[in-house]
Amino acid sequence: MDGLPSREALAAALAEMAAGRPARALPTLRALAAASPGDAAVQLNLGMALMDAGHLAEAEAPLLAAAQAAPQHPEPCFRLARLRHLRGDPLAAESFYRGALARAPGHVASLAGLAEVARSLARPEEAVSLLREALLHAPQDAGMRLALARALVQSGQAAKALEELALPLRVGGPAGRLGAVWAEALRARHGVEEARARAEEEARAHPLCAARAAGLAALCEAEGRGGAALSAWRAAEALAPEDPDILAGLAQSLARHRDHAAALDAFERALALAPDEPGLRVGRGEQLWRLHRLSEAAEALRAALRDFGPDERTRATLALVLVSQGLQEEAMEEAEAAGGENALLLGLTSVGPYHPEAGRAEALAGRARALHQRLSEGLLPYTAPPPRAEGPLRLGLLSAHFGKHPVGWLTVAGIENLPRDAFEVDVFSLGDRPGDIAARFRARADAWHLIEPGTPDAVLLERLRAAQLDILIELGGHGQGGRVRLLRHRAAPVQIKWVGSQASTTGTPNIDWMLTDRWETPEGFEPFYTERLLRMPDGYVCYAPPPAAPPVAPTPAGFSGAVTFGCYNNLAKVTPRVLAVWARILRALPEARLVLRTHALGDGPTREGFTARARAAGLDLARVEMHGAVPHDQLLAAYGEIDISLDPFPYTGGLTVCESLWMGVPVLTLVGSSFAGRHAFSHLSNVGLADWAVFSEEEYVAEAIRRASDIPALAALRAGMRARVAASPLCDGPRFGSNLAAVLRQAWEGRDGPA
Template sequence: MSPPLAPSRLALSALSSGQTEAALPLLRQCLDRGEDVALAGLNLGIALTNLGHLAEAVPHLQAACLALPDLAEPRFRLGQIAGQQERIAAARALFHEALILEPEHVTSMAGLAMLDEAQGNADGALQWVAQALLLAPREAGLLVMQARFSEDVALCRALLSQGLGGVDAVKLAAQRLDLAELRAAASAAPLEWRWQAALGLAQLTAEEVEAGIAALRLACIFSDDAPELQGLLGLQLAEQRRDAEAEPLLAAGIAASHGDAELRASYALTLLRLDRLAEARLAFEAAIADFGPHPSLICNLALTLSNQGLQEEALRISDEGGDTVASLGCRMGIQPYHPIEGSAAALHRTASRLGAALPHPPRLPHPPGFDPERRLRVGFFGARLGRHPVGWLTLSAIEALPEAEIEVACYSLKTMDDALGRRFQARADLWRDLSPRLDDAALAAAIRADAPDIVVDLGGHGEGGRVTALAYRAAPVQIKWVGAQSATTGVPAMDWMLTDAWQTPPGSEAHYTEALLRMPDGYACYTPPPWAPDVAPLPALSRGHVTFGCFNNLSKITPAVLAAWGQILTTLPRARLILRTHALRDAPTRAALITRAAAAAIPLERLELHGPSSHEELLAAYAEIDIALDPFPYAGGLTACEALWMGAPLVAMAGSSFAGRHAVSHLNNIGLGHWVAEDVEGYVARAVAAAHSLPALAELRAGMRARMKASPLMDAPRFAANLTAALRHAWRLRCAQTQPLKPSSVQTERIKMLDKQKLIACAASRGAGKRL
């Protein structure tokens, strides 16, 4: 009987047959036994690199450099990792070391070419590729690089015609060849996956989305589902937010190319969007360990933690991104949820840091036509002009703007083909679809080309928002309104914040880099969805106990909120609490919330948790809720309006930031300002008192919709008149100026756009109704 093969032989056999994962324990066994340590360590480092475990590979490769001082390969691999981590100087030095040891090391030459390209030195990159091609003239990867660096369209065409190159060649052809040529080539060679894939990518660039996806699917079929092509299709589907379709394709691509940073980042983001939060966290953490602290990875990890309700960890991670615009913009999106750093003063400090990192272009001198009374072109700019809080809180007012005074332009970063999106398009006198791929300067220039008088941002620092583009001054007057409107933006060229006296009471001015353009009523105009069911009777009357509810994001459920809810349920021993939010679909996140709730003295037997639901189902679920509980320090905005529309009065606590006062504004605008508490003790007391007054609660519930319809919160013509006056006020001030506007120099008095009788009527309507 022959003796068993040594682990080193078995490992080499596994590696040569492509079973990289199977080789890992064998190589580790060699190291443990002291068998062929130098080569085992090198092969382990290479195997880990190929599997994308870059952080784990580095020490083994470093040890191989010492143990095998005449070998180029470990230095090349370390250079490859350094390049992926954007440590350019280190990567360049390691590639040169490899070439000193082995002057004909072609892959190190290719590595140096990639570094030169990354630093804008196309000529240097081409020289390295030419040198490498002398040694490996038929290497497809080098030919693709030559075509890219030399911009040789004929070579690019030849690569695909000869069936050479992989996804890199496809991407290059999609960029270099025109769409008509790609259509003809794909038609002439219908079974060649490279032409189909290149056509698909070009169609996606040309916004032919469905045709592009279909072509890429055909390419996958013709390539027998080559993993690299599946990964490419997954990336395109993820970009279109078709996450459920993208996830398995990205996973297949990663399985074949673990070291692809783009695939890994997109896969982690897809998991986040699918609410697989625990998996997303692990995927982002692994990518950061392997590829370094890229701002996008740091930001998305912080967002994942925030979505899990881990505000402290989220803010700590976001700080690792440094003082770049991207990192500070991410922090501005996460910070309002933090119990302490979510204050208006703390947010202003972060916004000021962000503003310092943005350009400060001088305001252009007065162009011809600065007539203070002419018809104004007002551009509404954002990525969520449709079925989104932006739509529900702005659209009816925009539709009601007087056409004789306001020309409505819409600058959309993402077409939303839904009922609200179509209403935006119907109202717009001018509609522009802008590519989110444009950088900030190009976005501002694209808007500026239409010469709008005023641009209103509806995105802020939220997902898809590009408020930083307005630092390049797209219009003479720039205003922040709904859409991640949680705090000051910090953008130097943002002139105004559209607000009201409840959102920003007197004394708030110091916390805003913008001047405060206060409306006489609320800052938003609510449109309820037509599919909202009728208000159900008060459930407590039939159940014999009160049910509280909160349907806000888990990001808003801070430890202090849980503690307050624990006090309410302890005081009311039969009361129940229902939470409903998309993050609770994730089992580990749900379990962690239960642990935190128990620590906050919330009786778990009286806590009911639900995951995501359709909008229709979510609204119908208010039939089970007697009293809604608003979170803090980030209050509900649209969620508050929806709870009220479904008849559930809202217990809220006033915060200091814009985000902390949404419900304050909405409740005061419908005459229920006394439901707002100033501290936790008042919040708990308000909830408990309401639970002891069921007849009054039932009466309030029954009349809630009539109350809202009669209030400024839903009076679109009234809001539109006030908005028109606010826009005209800002424009007149601009016309009167010859120097750039400085928000600190503008008196932010509340704009008096209603006559005295209307103001008296408004005050009377707010005081109407029985206090509960």
């Protein structure tokens, strides 16, 4: 405190808080609180500064101390109420708000807070009454008027809400919040389309009004006009660059457009203005994850849980971050803690399949059945289009991955080889996807429907149904950008799941078939799926090798005399059991090396944690190379550094297997029971290399040692590998297209058969 007397020190800290710099006030306030634990003013201001700086977990103790030291003062009770509200406990917040009002019946902020609790608990009429009382005490409070308008909308009084908003729109107010409430009121009064048209007209008439621009952005999003929404958010930001709600809207829009670096910047600017907003904290963590800054993401999300308490979205996102770091056990714990539908989805698709136990087919099937039951509630009625007497079937494809993505590489050759006289193809692309693969889909498509980012489910369902499809293939699953859950309401007489987060069954009602093959789902696997199994005669995918792939390099062991193993899969797939098996292989082959490449290893703390786990598993780190992400062409070239790819388990490689084989490198895989556990087995079998698939860890170790001991055989296999793969059904587009046409016709003709 630089020798300042305590009152002067407190005044200096209060000045920092008043200037919007609560973090700079904290050292002084902490010191004062330690010196005077019974000083109500010090404890209260310490609690307030902690809240304003976003340290909610620490704020409760000083606020409780202030309430005890000043039992008649309303402010500690109000701050405790606000704290509990932010941490997701509205009933406790309500009690503290009422305590503040008991001490000061006209405490305006407590009346407003109590109204917000009432609104969140679906008691809008009570909220309206409380806010009208608050406005008697503070008639010029713009924020209060906005809260009243929102409560009026919720209570079915949209016209009155618009009347309340006329004054703030004319004289100004918190632009982001004003725009959001105005958009809500317009939608409730006029419907989405007319509301958006009115907002456009208002925005043109008032081009310098940030609130109207923000409201227009929200209405464009509600109508599925993601590009127009982003433009409107940028206009609002230009007019009000320090409005946290506008920055939050911009950040979310950028995230939907996959501009994660720009979204992170917007989230961080918003957080600097509103550090106690939980949605901003979680949004920032999500963008850090998307940018592969995994350790930062994990810490940001853990801090949000500490400050705001248990939250499904935060825990679900943290589970995704942890599994990306290769922490399967910790990820499953967070997934289970998320609870509800999130726990089922994470356990079924994004976390469970990577876990040695939860990834078993029986465990996944149990989650799928529970999800199926949950999603079977409230299904919307569906009327099928009139049956076609003749002519081609109308086939729809729905995905966010028609560009440079594994889905595109594994499906485009099959789609473009479907006979044109038998199938019309409608592509519903969730976002505009550039590149050669997208161009190939466009060339085959009879109709191309661009679905803008953020399009609401109701709007997308209407567009799908309006197309009067016969068959709809979903290519996204429950993963990033996937909309498979929407299809529980049915958009076509026949609905099929294919590729795209196809780790197991979807557990989604009205998904009729899973496109598969005899290796992925042999006879007897039917109980593990909520869909019927539509088996292709060869493999279930058709690989489109990249035209610019470098030539196959000679086997490195031919020069070094010792085999180099490699794994270029995501760290999520590398479990402790995988590390232990790899350690056994390297111990048996003292000259062998192992090369790992994945984006997660480019994150320093994640790499350190993985290194510690690898060392604990017995891996000789002097013989292990670890690399982060590189551009795709460099990744393909890096297969020239390895002789054998070691496939992880229980979630095996998919596209990585195809790429490894194309680059001449055979893949050793351990076959599991789930769909994800049999990807590599399917691809290897499809190219005539089923003998590289084993069924136990003992066999995996023995086969790796045996193969590594015959370098001439490896060299011979490598020399003919690309020609083998090119000539196999894995890359035979015309053959696959003909087979796909046959099974699609089978699904169409069996649409009324038993489920």
